[in-house]
Structures are given as structure tokens and as C-alpha cells.
Amino acid sequence: MSMQSEIPNVEALADKSDGPRMGRPVGDQKAKKAAFLAAAMQVISENGYGQTSLRDIARKAGYSTGAITYYFSSKDELILAAIDNSFDEQEEFLALNLGRGTIDAETIVRQWLDPVETPFQGTWPVLSQLLASANGxxxxxxxxxxxxxxxxxxxxxxxxxxxxxxxxxxxxGTIITDLLCAIGDGLTAMRPIEREHFQPNRIELLMTSIATIMAPA
Known part of the structure; x- marks a missing residue:
């Protein structure tokens, strides 16, 4: 599973209906901002924070640099917004599943690991890069x-x-929460490094095992 596939599809988010990109606030502004936020995470995952520019992000999203600077005055402002958006999505995931009565250990772990169930778990390695850059x-x-x-x-x-x-x-409950976070974060960090070890069938077994361990005896 590639890092790129774990982040929302930029092309699908970009609004292509308003012609040449001249930085004007036309078209679906919400879709544009969403495209920029997704593109920021994707470009950082591919190039690293230090090698990422607003021009790179705008190109990935399918817009001009002028278009992106209408919404964000700097790369750091855009990335801060992307971080907020990432956590917003994760909190929405929890709220949605809680409302359906489907929250359990396996569901929570899938939040980090399953690209079908949750499309945003690829942001965790990006957050690690951002923390490592200039001491965060x-x-x-x-x-x-x-x-x-x-x-x-x-x-x-x-x-x-x-x-x-x-x-x-x-x-x-707070200890179980810490365990779930540690397991999810650790597996997310190691999976790109040991892809051969963490094959889909092993991930499936891990998720099922975690749910069994966390369930009532």
C-alpha cells in the first residue's frame, strides 16, 4: 500500500469547472481548500517538508500558485490548516461510528491501518516529519x-x-486508550518500513487479535 494511496485523492477534490487559475475566488471555494489541504499532505509525504513549496502543492492540486495564496499566505499557514483538517476528519470518524454504535477496538485500530475503511491514516507519517523538522x-x-x-x-x-x-x-479506560494509540501509531510508523512483514493478512490478524485482547473476558 503506497503512501500516496493513503491520502485523499487530490484530483477528485479539485474543482475544475472555473477555467484558468488566476487566483480569483470563483468556483467551489470549499472544494478548492480541500484540494489544497489534501495536496499539502500528499506532497510532504512524497518530498518531505523541507523540499515542499507552495508551488509544488498548487501544482499537485491542479491550480496556480496565485490561487493557493488567495487562501493561505504561506506554506506554514497551509500546513497548519492541513493538520487541523486531519484531526477534524479523525474526530468525525469517531463521532460517526459512535453514533452507529460500532466503536470497538478493531474499528479504532482500523482507523490507522485500513485504507478502505479510513482514507486518512497516511497522515500520521507526515505528522512525524513535521515534528522532526526544525524541532517541530x-x-x-x-x-x-x-x-x-x-x-x-x-x-x-x-x-x-x-x-x-x-x-x-x-x-x-485511559490506559486502554493509551494502548490503542500506541499500537496504532507504532504500526503506522513501522508498516512503510517493513512492508513485507506487515502484509494485509497479518494486519487483519493483528486487528482481530487486538479486539480480542481488549474485549471483556
Whole structure:
């Protein structure tokens, strides 16, 4: 599974209906911004933060540099917005599945690992790159804040799952949450490095095993 395939398809998000890109605020502005946010994550995953420019991101999204600077004054402003958008999507995933009553350990782990179920898990290696660049620069504080908020939302879901008998209750809900985050983040970090080891059938077994471990005895 390539890194590119794990990030929303840029071409599908870009609005191609308004002719030449001259930086004018015409057409579907929401679609444009979504295309720029997706393109930013994809280009960083391919080239690295230091080798990524606004021109590269605009080209990937199918627009001119002038179009992108109408919405974002700098590369860092765009990337900060992309980070926020990534966490927004993950929180929406939790809310959607909670509303359907389908949150369990396997569902949560799939959030990191399954490209069919969740199209945004490829952002985690990108976030790691951003944290490593110049000691995190302006990105570290935002990632820490958003991750902490995400973890709190996940912990609330786990604790509700314990009350409903979905998760084992002999371990603190916050500890289960930390374990799920550590497992998901670790596998996401290692999977691109050890692709031969983490084949789809092994990932499927891992997800099923994690769900079994977290389930009530």
C-alpha cells in the first residue's frame, strides 16, 4: 500500500469547472481548500517538508500558485490548516461510528491501518516529519493540542464502551486508550518500513487479535 494511496485523492477534490487559475475566488471555494489541504499532505509525504513549496502543492492540486495564496499566505499557514483538517476528519470518524454504535477496538485500530475503511491514516507519517523538522517549528504545539483532544474523545468512547460491555473493565479506560494509540501509531510508523512483514493478512490478524485482547473476558 503506497503512501500516496493513503491520502485523499487530490484530483477528485479539485474543482475544475472555473477555467484558468488566476487566483480569483470563483468556483467551489470549499472544494478548492480541500484540494489544497489534501495536496499539502500528499506532497510532504512524497518530498518531505523541507523540499515542499507552495508551488509544488498548487501544482499537485491542479491550480496556480496565485490561487493557493488567495487562501493561505504561506506554506506554514497551509500546513497548519492541513493538520487541523486531519484531526477534524479523525474526530468525525469517531463521532460517526459512535453514533452507529460500532466503536470497538478493531474499528479504532482500523482507523490507522485500513485504507478502505479510513482514507486518512497516511497522515500520521507526515505528522512525524513535521515534528522532526526544525524541532517541530510551529507545528508541534498544534499537533500536541489536537492529539490530546483526540485522545480525550477516544477515552470517553472507551469508557462508554466499558459501561456497555464492549471493552474489558478490569483496566482503566485511559490506559486502554493509551494502548490503542500506541499500537496504532507504532504500526503506522513501522508498516512503510517493513512492508513485507506487515502484509494485509497479518494486519487483519493483528486487528482481530487486538479486539480480542481488549474485549471483556
Amino acid at each position: 517549528g510551529p507545528f508541534a504545539a498544534l499537533i500536541e493540542t489536537r492529539y490530546s483532544r483526540y485522545r480525550a474523545k477516544l477515552a470517553a468512547i472507551v469508557e462508554e464502551g466499558q459501561r456497555l460491555g464492549i471493552f474489558r473493565a478490569d483496566i482503566s
